[in-house]
Amino acid sequence: MWLWQATVATKALRAGAEGEERSFYAGKLAACRYFFRYELPKIDAAFALVSSLDDVCLSFEPSGF
C-alpha cells in the first residue's frame, strides 16, 4: 500500500507539483521510506518464526504457568 502510494507521489513530483501539493507528496514518500526502514523489517523476524514451526506455545503445559 505504501509502495503504491509512493509510486503515485513520485509521478506527481516529477510532473512538477508545487507548494502545499509538493509537501503533500514529499510527505507520502518520506512516510513510505519510514515504513520500509522502521516497520517492514519486523516482518522478517515474525516470518522466520512462523516458518520455523516453533512449538513452544503449542507444547507448553498449562500447569507450567
Next chain:
Amino acid sequence: MSQFVQRRDIDFLLYEVFDLETLLSAPRYRAHDRESISAMLDSAENLARKHFLPIAALLDANEPKFVEGRVEIAAEARDALRAHAEAGFFALGFDEADGGLQAPTVAVLMASGIFTCANLSLANYAFLTVANANMLRAFGTEDQRRRYLPPMLEGRRFGPMCLSEPQAGSSLADIATKAEPLPDGSYRLRGSKMWISGGDHELADNIVHMVLAKIPGGPPGVKGISLFLAPRYRVEADGSLGAWNNIALAGLNHKMGQRGTVNCLLNFSEGGDTIATLIGEPGKGLAYMFHMMNEARLGVGHAAAMCGLGGYLSSLDYARQRLQGRLPNNKDPSSPPVPIIEHADVKRMLLAQKVAVEGAMALTGYCAYLVDLQKIADDDAERERLNLLLGVLTPVAKSWPSEHCLEANKLAIQILGGYGYTRDFPVERFYRDNRLNPIHEGALGIQAIDLLGRKSGSTEAADSTSSARKLQRLSRSGVLSPNWARKARRSGRRSTDYARPPRPFSPATTSLLGLPMQRSISTRSGTR
C-alpha cells in the same frame, strides 16, 4: 486544521491511487460523478462537525444508563442520528432498486469514516443498521423486505446483530438460543444474547434484531444454526407498529470505550413470546452472517484507522503548538523553546502514526474498491478472482489497522505526555475506543485462523484443490502482484531510494509484494 478528516488524503486515494473516475463511468454508477462524490463528502464533513464531533466527549462521559428496564442515552444522540439519516447517509450504498443511492462502496466507506472519526460510538448505530439491512436485502423474503427495509434505509429503524451468548462468542457453534416453530410458520425465540451493540434504546422508533438460533431437532454445530428476524415491536403487514415483542433488556455492559454505543444483555420471550421469522433457509444462518461479517470486518478495520486518524491529527496539532526544549545544537538556555514537532523523536512518533493511519486507510479503501470492481465485473471468472483476493485481504484489512492504529493511539498519548493521559484531551478516548477493534467482529486470533487456516490453507498445502494452490497460481499469474506493484518495483530501482529498502528485498518482504508466500511454509512443513 480539521481534527477529524483529511480530505486531501481521501481524494488522493480515490482519484490518484485508485481510479474512481473510471469506476464512475460504469453504468452502475452513472448517477454519480466526481462533483457529486465531492458534495457528498462535504456534506458528511459538515454534518459530522455540526452534530457528531461536539457530543463525542459527552457520550463518553455519560454512558447509557439502565433505568426501569429501559436505556437512557443523552438526548443529543437521537438528534444527531436523525440529521445523519435525513441527509440520506443510511441509504447511500444501497441499490436504487432497493431505495438507495447506489454510490460506490469506496466512496461510502470514506464518507462513513468521516462520521466515525468525529464520533465512533454514535456512528456505530448507523454502521450496524446498514450491515443489518444489507443482510435483510440479500436473504430476506419479499414480505420481510417490504416491511422492514424502507424504514431502515430511511434511518428511522435501527438494526443490531444478535450472535454471541454469555457462554459462546468466538465459538458460535455452541449457541443455545432456540427457535421453536409455530403453526403459522413463524418461530418463538427462547434464550439470551450477550454483547449486543445497539440492542435496546429509544433512538429509533423500532429495532430490527437479526438473531442466530437453533431450531430444535436440527443437526449439531454450525449446520444447525439459522438466522431470524425479531423486531422489538411487532410490525403489521401494512408496516404499522404493533405490540412489544417481549425482548427484555436484562442488563448493560460497562465498557472501556465506545461508551455511547449501548451494549446489552437481552432475554427473548420474557413474560410472553418473542415472535421471529426465518431469514432464508434453515441451517444457513452462519453463512448469511458471514456475508454481513465481511462487510463488517472492513468497517471495523476502517473504524480502527479512523480512531488512529483522530489521535494522529490531535497529536499533530498539539506538537505544532506546544513549545518545549531546544534543538541539540542550540546551547543557549535563554533562547525561546521550539515547537515539539521540531524534535526528531516527536517526528518519529508522528511518522509512525502517519504510516499506520494512511496505510490502513489505503488498505481498507482498496478492499472497498475491489468490492466495486466486483460489482461492475462482466464475467464470472473476474468476479471469482476478485472474490479470492478479497477473501485473503479481508482478515488483514480487519486486523492490521486494529493492531497498528491502536499502537498509533498510544503514540498520540505519548506526544501529549501527561496531558495526553488526562480526559481534557481526546487522545485517551481514541485509545479506549480503538481497543475494541482487535476484539469484536472476530478477535485477532480468529482472523489469523481465517487467513492461514481457511484462506491460505497452509496445513493442506499438498491438496491441489486447496485455496493455497489457488493462491499460488494466482500470485504466479500476477493477480496478487498487480501492475502497480511491478511498476513500483521497476520505478523503485530506477529512482532514488524513496521507496526502496536499504538492502535487496528479503524473502518476507518479497512475499508481501505478491510473490508466493506459501512456498516457504509448505516446503518446510515436511520437516515438522
